[in-house]
Amino acid sequence: MSLSHVLLGLLSTAPASGWDLKRRLSEDPARGWDADLSQIYPALRRLLRGGFVSLKRRRSPQGPPRREYRVTPSGRRELKDWLAEPYALPRPHDATLARLALLERGLPPDRMRRLQEYRGLLADELQRAATGTTAARRRRRVLLETELAWADAESAALLAGRSLGPAAKERP
């Protein structure tokens, strides 16, 4: 049920339409959640049915009429309860990482090529994440920087033709 709560959290800042919410989620991966519009619309319906948000239609300068949702007192209560729940680390769910990990059984040239591809993704994402002063943004930046450094270290180890394990020794 996280998506509904995340939407409630966004709405608690300012009323918004499904479209607005999607834009805000996609713009800032540091928020920790994203979803398709086709998930967001039914989720807003459920929130409406449950009385956690209210709806006001208003015509838009462009396109069809906007459906603007805002949090009700009941929604605010629900949000507060959700925020107070105990934390847990997320279940890993990253197809790219899974493939990268399986690749370790492949040949070095292949691994190098794929690692560089991944490094490119990280570099692009780091640039996108360059702005913003929230704690969550700072977290995202340092994580991307760390992963970039990791990719470089693994590349270097591949080039050197060794495994970069704790067993690796300085040559005497």
Add this chain to the structure above:
Amino acid sequence: MSLSHVLLGLLSTAPASGWDLKRRLSEDPARGWDADLSQIYPALRRLLRGGFVSLKRRRSPQGPPRREYRVTPSGRRELKDWLAEPYALPRPHDATLARLALLERGLPPDRMRRLQEYRGLLADELQRAATGTTAARRRRRVLLETELAWADAESAALLAGRSLGPAAKERP
């Protein structure tokens, strides 16, 4: 369709039962994927129906008969194709992070308490991740270490009563 491919990847190392696969996934979060048994069993059925794995029943020293799956040539081809697909960064999907981010609008004592709770999770996980010499494990370790450092920096900033933004200045 990632779960099926991840299972194929695990099976390509050694034949295994659904139970085995679940254990291997849960033991190593650095693999980038985990799933419930109730997902794994139907996924194995689909792989079987598709001819990507074969099945051999064998009795187990304990418990009901094991159903051991192994990759077929067709499965190996499918795995290879999947591994060759282009990479992409995963869509953010972390309820804890989402709550942590929303918390930034709360009061400092509250934020400090929650941040410390999160820090505790990270520290535990880092300990669990301490072993292993694969690149994926090294990645996980440096990421956890970085996040731990981030949590400490944010805590310190909260204590100091300022925002730790780029606007923060050395005192004159």
Add this chain to the structure above:
DNA sequence: CGGCGGTATGTGAAGTCTCATATACTCACG
């Protein structure tokens, strides 16, 4: 012998997610 804990397989319901597809309104450009 009876129950407990670990191994091992499953089902079902409800919600989530991805991907494809459809509709409709407005503005700008050619």
Add this chain to the structure above:
DNA sequence: CGTGAGTATATGAGACTTCACATACCGCCG
């Protein structure tokens, strides 16, 4: 005037995910 781009809402299929529950086999301990 037509067409494409951007805004905005929506539906459906199929797979994925979570959680609760059910079943069964084995050895061990009291």
